[in-house]
Amino acid sequence: MTDVQSQTPDSNQVILYTDGACKGNPGRGGWGVLLEWGDHTKELCGGEADTTNNRMEITAVVEGLRALSRPCQVRVVTDSVYVRDGITKWIEGWKRNGWRTSAKKPVKNRDLWEVLDEALAPHHVEWEWVKGHAGHPGNERADELANAGVPS
Numbered sequence: 001m002t003d004v005q006s007q008t009p010d011s012n013q014v015i016l017y018t019d020g021a022c023k024g025n026p027g028r029g030g031w032g033v034l035l036e037w038g039d040h041t042k043e044l045c046g047g048e049a050d051t052t053n054n055r056m057e058i059t060a061v062v063e064g065l066r067a068l069s070r071p072c073q074v075r076v077v078t079d080s081v082y083v084r085d086g087i088t089k090w091i092e093g094w095k096r097n098g099w100r101t102s103a104k105k106p107v108k109n110r111d112l113w114e115v116l117d118e119a120l121a122p123h124h125v126e127w128e129w130v131k132g133h134a135g136h137p138g139n140e141r142a143d144e145l146a147n148a149g150v151p152s
Contacts, residue, residue: 031056
């Protein structure tokens with residue numbers, strides 16, 4: 001397995017397939033990431049003993065971005081509408097409103113949204129949603145990795 005950034009950044013886009021899993025919600029949870037760059041792949045997973053599925057979905061993207069050693073063109077492929085819409089539609093309003101929702105409630109998972117927002121900054125990121133558990137190979141592998149990351 002080769003480091004994901006060992007070649008020139010213009011040669012290809014890095015694709016991050018990300019997923020989260022939770023055994024109980026809240027409960028034991030895991031996150032998984034499959035990184036693809038040209039012919040190279042890297043797999044990452046981890047988890048927490050007491051978490052939620054949404055936290056693991058966000059964490060997967062954060063950990064995938066943290067694995068990049070320099071600014072990249074990135075396509076994040078996720079089956080989480082929450083993550084996709086949170087980062088592409090809602091986050092700017094949350095920040096403008098002092099991290100409050102349109103219903104004036106505190107934003108759930110603010111700590112992770114702030115980390116994700118910061119992790120995105122050096123990269124040019126495109127977001128793609130795919131239906132989960134529908135046979136998409138990258139998403140299926142990310143799901144396997146997320147389940148492998150769940151602590152026993």
